[in-house]
Amino acid sequence: MTTNSLTAEDLGSAAQRDRRRRILDATIALASKGGFDAVQMRAVAEQADVALGTLYRYFPSKIHLLVSALARQFDDTSSMVGRRTVPGDTPADRVIYVLRRATRGMQGDANLTEALTRAFMFADASVATEIHVVGMQLTTMLTRSIKGDAYVEGEQPSDEDVAIARVISDVWLSALVSWVTGRETAEDVADHIETAVRLVLR
Amino acid sequence: MTTNSLTAEDLGSAAQRDRRRRILDATIALASKGGFDAVQMRAVAEQADVALGTLYRYFPSKIHLLVSALARQFDDTSSMVGRRTVPGDTPADRVIYVLRRATRGMQGDANLTEALTRAFMFADASVATEIHVVGMQLTTMLTRSIKGDAYVEGEQPSDEDVAIARVISDVWLSALVSWVTGRETAEDVADHIETAVRLVLR
DNA sequence: GTCATAATAGAAACACGTTGCAGTTTCGAA
DNA sequence: TTCGAAACTGCAACGTGTTTCTATTATGAC
Numbered sequence: 293m294t295t296n297s298l299t300a301e302d303l304g305s306a307a308q309r310d311r312r313r314r315i316l317d318a319t320i321a322l323a324s325k326g327g328f329d330a331v332q333m334r335a336v337a338e339q340a341d342v343a344l345g346t347l348y349r350y351f352p353s354k355i356h357l358l359v360s361a362l363a364r365q366f367d368d369t370s371s372m373v374g375r376r377t378v379p380g381d382t383p384a385d386r387v388i389y390v391l392r393r394a395t396r397g398m399q400g401d402a403n404l405t406e407a408l409t410r411a412f413m414f415a416d417a418s419v420a421t422e423i424h425v426v427g428m429q430l431t432t433m434l435t436r437s438i439k440g441d442a443y444v445e446g447e448q449p450s451d452e453d454v455a456i457a458r459v460i461s462d463v464w465l466s467a468l469v470s471w472v473t474g475r476e477t478a479e480d481v482a483d484h485i486e487t488a489v490r491l492v493l494r
Numbered sequence: 495m496t497t498n499s500l501t502a503e504d505l506g507s508a509a510q511r512d513r514r515r516r517i518l519d520a521t522i523a524l525a526s527k528g529g530f531d532a533v534q535m536r537a538v539a540e541q542a543d544v545a546l547g548t549l550y551r552y553f554p555s556k557i558h559l560l561v562s563a564l565a566r567q568f569d570d571t572s573s574m575v576g577r578r579t580v581p582g583d584t585p586a587d588r589v590i591y592v593l594r595r596a597t598r599g600m601q602g603d604a605n606l607t608e609a610l611t612r613a614f615m616f617a618d619a620s621v622a623t624e625i626h627v628v629g630m631q632l633t634t635m636l637t638r639s640i641k642g643d644a645y646v647e648g649e650q651p652s653d654e655d656v657a658i659a660r661v662i663s664d665v666w667l668s669a670l671v672s673w674v675t676g677r678e679t680a681e682d683v684a685d686h687i688e689t690a691v692r693l694v695l696r
Numbered sequence: 697g698t699c700a701t702a703a704t705a706g707a708a709a710c711a712c713g714t715t716g717c718a719g720t721t722t723c724g725a726a
Numbered sequence: 727t728t729c730g731a732a733a734c735t736g737c738a739a740c741g742t743g744t745t746t747c748t749a750t751t752a753t754g755a756c
Binding site for chain 1: 667
C-alpha cells in the first residue's frame with residue numbers, strides 16, 4: 293500500500309483540493325435530486341469532470357463518499373448556525389425545539405437526507421473517523437440545548453447530560469431511518485421524538 | 495400484477511412450505527458463515543436447491559429475504575424462551591437482564607447478526623410488514639420485562655411502558671449498528687445500553 | 697530544461713443483485 | 727385421465743459498484 297487515498301487533512305495541491313470539492317458538490321447535487329440510488333459513481337465522476345479511477349482515488353467507496361459529504365454538510369451548517377442561544381424554558385423544550393428545526397431542515401431535502409442517512413447506517417469501521425466527528429457534533433448540539441443559557445463554552449457537560457444526549461441521538465437516528473425508509477411519516481417522527489425527550493428529560 | 499410473491503400466511507402446498515424453509519435455512523447458514531456479503535442470491539438458490547427465479551418468487555429482494563429470516567429467528571427464540579418469568583427485582587434490572595442475554599446471543603454469531611442488522615436498517619417501505627412484526631416482537635419482549643411478574647397475558651401495556659420500550663429499542667438498535675459496523679466493542683454496547691435503561695427506568 | 701515519479705484519463709472487465717424468457721413440471725378442475 | 731394454468735428450472739442479460747490496466751499528463755528535484 294504505497295499510495296493511500298487522499299484524506300481531508302492531506303489535500304495536496306490546489307488542483308486536488310478543487311477536484312475534491314467538485315466531487316463532493318456533484319455528490320450532494322445528485323443525492324439531492326434522486327437520493328441514494330441516484331448517487332452513481334459514474335455519474336458523480338462525469339459531473340465532477342474526473343475519471344472514475346480518480347474518484348476512487350479520492351474516496352475508496354460510495355459509502356466513504358457519502359459520509360464525507362455528510363461531514364461537510366454538518367460542518368457548513370454548524371458553522372452557520374454557530375453560537376446562538378437556544379429558545380425554550382426547560383431542557384426538554386429546548387431540545388425539542390432544536391430537533392424540530394433539524395428535522396424540518398432534513399424534510400426540506402428528503403432525497404439528500406435519505407442518501408446521507410443510508411450511507412451513515414451502512415458505514416463500517418473504515419469510516420469510523422468521519423462517523424465519530426458527526427457523532428460529536430450531534431452530542432455537542434444536544435448538550436448545549438439541554439443546558440441552555442447555563443452553557444459555557446469549553447466546559448465539560450456532566451456524565452448524565454452526555455448520557456441523555458446520547459439516548460436522544462439514538463432515538464433521533466432510529467426515527468430518521470424509519471422516515472427515510474418510508475416506514476413512518478414526518479408527524480410520526482416528530483411525535484415519537486417529543487415523547488422520548490419528555491421521557492428522559494422529566 | 496397477476497402473481498404476487500408468496501407471503502408467510504399464503505404458503506400453499508407442503509412442497510412450497512418446504513421450499514420456503516430450505517431457502518431460509520440456506521440464508522441463515524450463509525449469513526452465519528460470512529455475514530451480509532456472503533448471502534448471495536445465487537448461492538442461496540443453489541444451497542436451497544431452487545432456481546434463482548424461484549427464490550425471487552418467494553422473496554422479491556435480498557433485503558426481504560434477510561428480514562424474513564430475522565423474523566423467523568425471532569419467532570424461534572421467543573417461542574423457546576416462551577413464558578418464563580424474567581429474573582430481577584426492578585424493571586431496570588429485568589430489562590438489562592433480557593438485553594444482556596440477547597446481546598450475548600448475537601455476539602455468539604456476529605456474522606449472522608451483522609447480516610440481519612444491516613438488512614433491517616436498509617429495508618424500505620416495501621418491507622414494512624415484516625419490519626413491523628419484528629418491532630412488535632421487540633416491544634412485547636420489553637414491556638413484559640418491564641412488568642415482570644405483574645405481566646398478564648393479553649393485557650395491553652400502558653402508553654408510558656410502550657414509550658419506554660420504544661426508546662430502549664431505539665438505543666439497542668443504534669448500539670447494535672455501532673457494534674456490527676465495528677465502531678464499538680461489545681463492552682461499549684453493554685455499558686451504553688445499561689446506562690440508557692437506568693436513565694429511562696429510574 | 698530534463699527526467700523520474702505520481703496522478704489522471706479512458707476504457708475494459710469483473711461481481712453480484714435483479715429481470716426476463718423459453719421450456720418443463722406440477723397441480724387442480726372437469 | 728386430460729387439459730390448462732401456475733410454478734419451477736436453467737440460463738442469458740442488464741445495471742451499477744468496484745478493480746485493473748495502459749497511455750497520457752502534471753509535478754517536483756536536480
